[in-house]
Amino acid sequence: MIYLLDTANPELIRKAHEIYPLAGVTTNPTIIAREKNEFLKIIQAIRAVIGAERMLHVQVVGREAERMAREAEYLAGSVGGDLYIKIPVTPEGLKAIKLLKPRGFKLTATAVFTPQQALLxxxxxxxxxxxxxNRLDNSGGDGAQVVAAIRKLFDSYGLPTRxxxxxxxxxxxxxxxxxxxxxAVTVNPETLDALLQHPLTDWSVEQFIRDWEGVYAKGKCTDEVK
Structure with a gap:
């Protein structure tokens, strides 16, 4: 499993990378806009935090394939590193994917809601x-079922797309x-924390410490006692 963080806040990214085995960061225009700063400054700040070796997914906003391709060239020149260009699965988006793939770009097809969109x-x-x-779930669909159908199609046709x-x-x-x-999954910081949390884990740790300190010195670790 590949874990990515879905945020454009450099400080939250820095904190999460100290704890979790994250492979990178995903962003979208809505997430970027929340930071209320210059677009390129935000993206470059994220790159500075995660380093060149981790994935950074950045979405284009043009509606026509040629404009999307131009944005991809701009982002590659301005951000660098392990960059993935996010492109919505519209007709123009599919055209842009076909334009950019031969040029060596790494591409993420986004806003996918059906298995056939994913397959195309x-x-x-x-x-x-x-x-x-979640958007599928909220619209009366089944998000996990759609993921399963996409995986079945990819495996059936031997496609390398993840x-x-x-x-x-x-x-x-x-x-x-x-x-x-x-x-892979991309999650916001709150949901990422929720993946690790469980009250019985906290209870177990507290019980371990109480039992330890009942015999050994309080506040001492294993390397500090005889």
């Missing part, structure tokens, strides 16, 4: 497809996406 993007050359799990499941609101959705065959 994969055949066109996308490296990742990003189905929106599934980057996105749009989560709770740990259960992430768990179900993982069980359904997602290769």
């Amino acid at each position: 993007a994969a055949v066109a050359g996308a490296d990742f497809v990003a189905p929106y799990v 599934i980057l499941a996105a749009s989560f609101k709770n740990a259960r959705q992430v768990h179900e996406a993982a069980l359904s065959g997602a290769h």
Whole structure:
């Protein structure tokens, strides 16, 4: 499983990378806009935090394929590192994927809601497809089921494209996406924390410490006692 953080806040990214085994960061225009700063400054700050070797997914906003391709060239020259260009699965987006793949760009097809959208993007050359799990659930669909269907199609046709499941609101959705065959997930900081938390873990740790300190010195670690 590949874990990515879905935020454009450099400080939250820095804190998360100290704890979690993150492979990189995903952003989108909405997340970027929340930071209320110059676009390029935000992206370059994220790159500075995660380093050149980690993935950074950045979305284009043009509606026509040629403009999307121009944005991709600009981002590659301005940001660098292990960069993935996010492109929505519209007709123009599919055209842009076909334009950019031969040029060596790494591409993430985003705003995926059906298995056939994912399959078309994969055949066109996308490296990742990003189905929106929570939005599917909220619209009466089944996000995990869509992930499972995409995985079945990719495996059936031997496609190298990976599934980057996105749009989560709770740990259960992430768990179900993982069980359904997602290769990667991108989650916001709150949901990432929820993946690790459980009250019985906290209780167990406290019990271990009480038992330890009942015999050994309080506040002493194993390397500080005889």
